Amino acid sequence: MxxxxxxxxxxxxxxxxxxxxxxxxxxxxxxxxxxxxxxxxxxxxxxxxxxxxxxxxxxxxxxxxxxxxxxxxxxxxxxxxxxxxxxxxxxxxxxxxxxxxxxxxxxxxxxxxxxxxxxxxxWVRGDRPLDELVDRSVALVGSRASTAYGEHVAAELAHGLGQQGWTTVSGGAFGIDAAAHRGSLSAGAATVAVLACGIDRAYPSAHSTLFTRVLDDGLLVSEWPPGCAPLQHRFLVRNRLIAALTRGTVVVEAAARSGAQATANRARDLGKSVMVVPGPVTSAMSVGCHELLRARDADRHAVLVTSAAQVLQEVGRLGEDLATPAERPGSPRDSLSDIARRVLDACPVRIGVPPERLAAVAGCEVVDVLRVLPVLELHDLVEWTGTGWRVRREPPAGRLAP
Amino acid sequence: MxxxxxxxxxxxxxxxxxxxxxxxxxxxxxxxxxxxxxxxxxxxxxxxxxxxxxxxxxxxxxxxxxxxxxxxxxxxxxxxxxxxxxxxxxxxxxxxxxxxxxxxxxxxxxxxxxxxxxxxxxWVRGDRPLDELVDRSVALVGSRASTAYGEHVAAELAHGLGQQGWTTVSGGAFGIDAAAHRGSLSAGAATVAVLACGIDRAYPSAHSTLFTRVLDDGLLVSEWPPGCAPLQHRFLVRNRLIAALTRGTVVVEAAARSGAQATANRARDLGKSVMVVPGPVTSAMSVGCHELLRARDADRHAVLVTSAAQVLQEVGRLGEDLATPAERPGSPRDSLSDIARRVLDACPVRIGVPPERLAAVAGCEVVDVLRVLPVLELHDLVEWTGTGWRVRREPPAGRLAP
Incomplete structure (x- = not known):
């Protein structure tokens, strides 16, 4: 009990x-x-x-x-x-x-x-217990005047977090807040909207349907009693709660000197992870994000994140939720020795040439050429024409100029 | 002499x-x-x-x-x-x-x-002395398969650096390399193209006109004698020279595991500044950039840059070339005390109300309301209707919800 x-x-x-x-x-x-x-x-x-x-x-x-x-x-x-x-x-x-x-x-x-x-x-509205919902939660915050890019990324991150059973916490505003809730809801996950007005008020009123959907499986939370108005100073006070309730705060889009930056700074001061999604440097809505990433106060700095996996790597428990680094398919070239690469580059595309010529172009001894040619042939990189060696006409994928 | x-x-x-x-x-x-x-x-x-x-x-x-x-x-x-x-x-x-x-x-x-x-x-082609040109220089490198965004930013950065008398150093490839040279040339500044083939060869051949323009006021540089072909392994060897000749390397767009990342790592190993331009996390051409910004090896890490001023802040001599942080025009609200902000938020938009009512809404004593009202009036934030106080109908710029 x-x-x-x-x-x-x-x-x-x-x-x-x-x-x-x-x-x-x-x-x-x-x-x-x-x-x-x-x-x-x-x-x-x-x-x-x-x-x-x-x-x-x-x-x-x-x-x-x-x-x-x-x-x-x-x-x-x-x-x-x-x-x-x-x-x-x-x-x-x-x-x-x-x-x-x-x-x-x-x-x-x-x-x-x-x-x-x-x-x-x-003040809490919704059926789920507050402590359970915020135990594995991440704050997703950002500009109200967001761009399509920011909303897309916010929704993707919240969706990805939701798929891993993580709760998204945000405000109830237009822009990034709404995109985050929608992304989380689309994954069938719980979201928490922390409001700067009473839990019985839908502010902005255009979000009354969104709040109804949030309530299906999530919560509306506020420090102010029912009926209270969303006064401007209350948003600033509220921001510390979004930072405090979660394991970390992700800023998706933020203008210079914005409220989202303030929330990120609260999270930092509370010892929570601060994560920032970069954007085009030509976008005013990413200026605040880039300022956060440029700030280098002591050893506590914001971490750049580009995916839900990278967010979970920051806030997840050790051993779970690890992000794999970005990869490019490996090329057979990668495994070649220096001499083998030089001989390969020395091979002509059309007419086959003898090993002596390859040695002169590659800048090595003929014996080295004879040593590496079998390796290159094994990798389908060169072929014998009957009179000499040349590059294989249909090289495997990945063989591109650097 | x-x-x-x-x-x-x-x-x-x-x-x-x-x-x-x-x-x-x-x-x-x-x-x-x-x-x-x-x-x-x-x-x-x-x-x-x-x-x-x-x-x-x-x-x-x-x-x-x-x-x-x-x-x-x-x-x-x-x-x-x-x-x-x-x-x-x-x-x-x-x-x-x-x-x-x-x-x-x-x-x-x-x-x-x-x-x-x-x-x-x-091997150097062009009239200017090599040492003078690279004394105040920055490397701008990135993907050949660049996006319009990357090319725009590369050209803007090179233009901005050129305007401050800085030389841009890059390769001679399509994409970011070419955009960097063009941006620098458009500012009437010198550029240096470091090639992986002989200085008498135009590779790629579509860039022969660009190289002619580079030669007007800049240089083509190569470690290989005239006539040498741009063999693949040579690009990788060449990258260390781009990093070494300059005060720092800026990566504009880079795919995962790309040559531009390799150049950035050379610059880091040589003790030079590594700067990275972020981009949309949805762009494959920024994956390498974001990986560089996420890497946290010891205390030497890549710095996020968004403008030529920020590049110069990294590589410029102390006291010169300082970037100013991104700013938003200040709001009169910023200078208000907590009580003043609460009273301001308590003021209705249409009908004027007496100070007693403001005190109840704002949650303070009437004497506090009477103390801050003159300040708010001085800032043109509130007005007296004859029967009470309300928010000024045309507030000055910057008064937006948080």
Whole structure:
């Protein structure tokens, strides 16, 4: 039987998720220290530490937690809290580590959109358990203004990952996000869309059908309670969750200084793999990708990937999921000695010539020519015309100029 | 006055360049030890070390050196030898270092096509001094079966390098080689084509017009005497020269296991910069490029480049030629505090709302809202309707969803 949190704890975390914009290390530390129920009680009394009380502001006055839980329930959703077995504790552990390292003085703390702090709870819509779905998952992120190339590659990667039983995690936006979900769905695999609005909202509305398909076998996830609007700053805060929930982040197309680059940097800061798909250098939508690949900060740098197999090589467990390097069919030439190659190149195409002539052209002794001719003949590379040696008229495949 | 080698030395090196296929460390060491004139004398007498005598084979019987020098002269060429001032000693010093490190036992030596050994002499056609032209030069190499994308990028890079006074060095093949020469010529810059045949031969013959244009302000260079055929193994031997003569090698398009990859590996082994232009992962002609970028051997790895400025950043002298990172025009949002961004996102588009409402939506105190509203108004991001605050109808450029 799986562990399910106390209803009071769940309601307290629902209250906290509405009272505070996520990403505040002060709020997270306060809740960690006092526990969610006591934290809510002191906030309602107005007796919480001043900096935390101020962050809730007017929102501390109202209690919509019961209503929010009902709204989630009505759309087939639920609130998953750290006290649940379903909480993706392994994946999110990285955020706990980074949050502990953040400065205690407010002025020295990073901007809330960049602070690597765990969520107080996650609103989840869909039937599958969150922790199972993200255990073997990869984030696929990129531009909304993607090109046909980027969408093709995103769909191919997600499809390939899905075929190997890996979950694709992305946002819910147009472009790369949507292509990634579609590619994964086409492989019959689960996908997770991490939203910057309530799980009961379809944003953008053109994606309501896509979200319905995601829900068939996957999840919609959000830090914000039902009904919340996709405000701009929320996307930036949300990006750290996409990076944290997965084993690694793949950037497919990104303009210069884009949100996808920000997600990649979060993944790097969380110690997760950062993978980047290159593109034409003539495409503005690959500029951000190429900047990531050019950045050489210390030993942690982004890895270029071109296939799902290469993605799995980065994030897969040791011994499984190994990519084979790109190959070209071998040529019989490859196995030849230097002298044999020179003699072969010295052979004319039409008229056969004697070994003495081959030795002069190849720059070696006649005895060497006589030594290598049988090898060349064995490989069907040369033939005896009756009067001399020449290149075989129909050489096997692979015999091309270098 | 520049130093010009003794006619006897030049003739001896002309003889050596016909007697031996380049790339043999034994031959190079023998010539280094005894000097070119004495080396030729002992080879003609048959008294050279057995391994060297055997490499010359039948070729040691004839002396075409005078004829070769005449043939070069007739096509406007010359033989440049290490004893000349024009010899690119600085660039080729790397080959001297690697040749010294090669094993003395023949069996342990690398294949001649891979051995990093200096040339005994260079046949050069064109008016400009070789050492001057290659002092600030970059190799641009890639596939013969290039795509329109690859040719466009090769021409753009060569053009950009040419505009900054840099010489492009390449082979004479179809595809990327030709596009690189054309791009450089279009900038009125010098190019150097390093051939795998005699400098009096146009190979491929369709490039005879291109080579004529190269000769207007650049050079054709070869290790092989006039009349020599472009035998297949010679291209592989030639590749080390392209890598050695330049400050760095840029691979534009390369199939898996291609000659361009081999040139890049030579450049790496010689301690020169290796730069790679990425391309669509869907293109077979970029597979070799992406493999180079994925290879992570020790700390020496290929650098992704997308522009001539980035190439110059790698090979240029310190303080000159610095590339600026890709940029996006800054948005007024970027400079806002967290609270200001939240208040801005809380502002409705049409109807103005009072600060109390903004505080509730943004999740902060009313006093914070009143503090940041003047900043937002100053940035033309919000406006007062007479009854409340709303987003300014025509926001300045850069205000886009993340």
């Amino acid at each position: 799986s562990l399910v949190a106390d209803p009071g704890v769940r309601r307290a975390r629902a209250w906290l998720s509405r009272a505070f914009e996520p990403g505040s290390v002060d709020v997270w530390r306060f809740v960690e220290r006092t526990g969610p129920v006591a934290a809510v009680q002191s906030l309602l009394r107005g007796s919480a530490p001043a900096e935390v009380q101020a962050l809730a502001g007017r929102r501390a006055g109202a209690d919509l937690s019961e209503e929010d839980l009902h709204r989630a329930d009505r759309c087939g959703g639920r609130l998953v809290v750290p006290e649940d077995d379903e909480w993706p504790a392994v994946a999110l552990h990285c955020l706990t580590l980074t949050a502990h390292d953040l400065p205690t003085v407010r002025r020295e703390q990073p901007d809330r959109t960049a602070a690597l702090v765990p969520p107080v709870a996650l | 520049s130093l010009v080698a003794d006619p006897g030395v030049r003739r001896a090196r002309a003889w050596l360049s016909r007697a031996f296929e380049p790339g043999s460390v034994d031959v190079w060491r023998f010539v280094e030890r005894t000097g070119p004139v004495a080396a030729v004398q002992s080879l003609l007498r048959g008294s050279a070390p057995a391994e060297v005598q055997a490499l010359a084979g039948r070729r040691a019987g004839a002396d075409l050196s005078e004829e070769d020098l005449h043939r070069a002269d007739r096509c406007g060429g010359r033989l440049v030898v290490p004893e000349d001032d024009e010899w690119p000693a600085v660039a080729l010093h790397c080959l001297t270092l690697t040749a010294h490190d090669l094993p003395t036992v023949r069996r342990e030596q690398p294949d001649r096509t891979a051995a990093l050994v200096p040339p005994v002499a260079l």
